Amino acid sequence: MLITVCSLLCVLCSCSPPKEGIYKKSKILMDTLVTITVVSGTKENAEKAIDTAFLELENLEKRASFFSPESEISRINSNAGVSGVKVSSDILAILSRSLYVSEKTSGAFDISIGTVSSLYDFHKQIKPDLYIIRKNLPLVNYRDIIIDENKSSVFLKKKNMRIDTGGIAKGFAADKAVEILKKQGIHSGIVAVAGEIKTFGLKPDGKPWKIGIRNPRATDREDDIMATTELTDMAISTSGDYERFFVSEGKRYHHLLDPKTGLPAGDCMSVTVIAKEAVFTDAFATGVFILGPEKGLKLLDEMGFEGIIVDSRGKMHLTSGIRGKVEFKKAS
């Protein structure tokens, strides 16, 4: 009898498909925390896919880094005003999308802000003199970034110009990682490169992924999340003045610099953008932050993106299609 029961159990176990689980791994890459979450039947398959995606992101980091002298971005910068530099297809894609977002945001998003942003040090709480900022501002102009698609080369027209892809490369990386995971047979997951998040597929319980949107003025863990949204096959990013900042003489100096002034943009506390691709949610969140609530909201609607803008007084501005898609936490 016991043998029969055991045999039956063995048959039952072998017939049932492996139960899908959620597997997650984090790594510090691109100067931030990258977390990859996947749904898989086995831990081994999940880890193999995640590690392959991490490897691809490490390669991308080496090419896109603003700080590493060997990166493609650094080679473009060191040849500014001298000659064009041949780059990989990924860097070409990041730069051409950067210029697209610059055009759409009327220059509010501009990767040539690197010339001015490198004058700040947010860790050491150093802000440059106004005189030095103004002296460098003529070097900030995305129209002076010349891309030759046929030759896969990039040329910065003015000497001492510097591009910094920090406002778009993380979103691009999230899209890229999802591509790699899908090639590895993963049909569902999330890639979060800091706050640049790309979701795909559904959770094992058939539900979409639940994403929390941070409160830009959270005082403790209880009010850290101001809203949640459920996403699948969509990306979401937030740019906020609370990410990298210091306060000097009562003024908040954050990393979202207005390319027109070289100073931190002052009309918003945070901007969240929801769209298909993380490369665009990342860059448009920055661009809209700099444009401010009025122009920013108009642009999001024109682009067909959804978004939440928290202005400098804490008032929320929502795109027309977002109501019903985001659940706001009630104030206690």
Next chain:
Amino acid sequence: MIVLSLSGIVFIREVLPKNQSARVEVDGKLVYILPLDKNRIISVDGPIGKTYIEIHDHRVRITGSPCQNKLCIKQGWMASGAIVCLPNRVIVTIGNSGETKPIDAST
């Protein structure tokens, strides 16, 4: 009999304690897996110095760090999720990797 045996398996899976632990990684390398049921303080060496991690009553916090802004210390006690110190490249992940949480990611 079969039903009894099957329900037994389900019962054992639900009743057995889950392996709650804290994984400590430095610069991408796993250096500790620490059970949360033993109170202790450990230190790990990162690229800029020592990070001190305390486990107490199934919760984890960073008590000392060489980083400038001390955001990792300000995160306070955590019973799940992750504590990260970017400058010293330390990640402490708490709980099971596959556990279900109310929020899957935040932006």
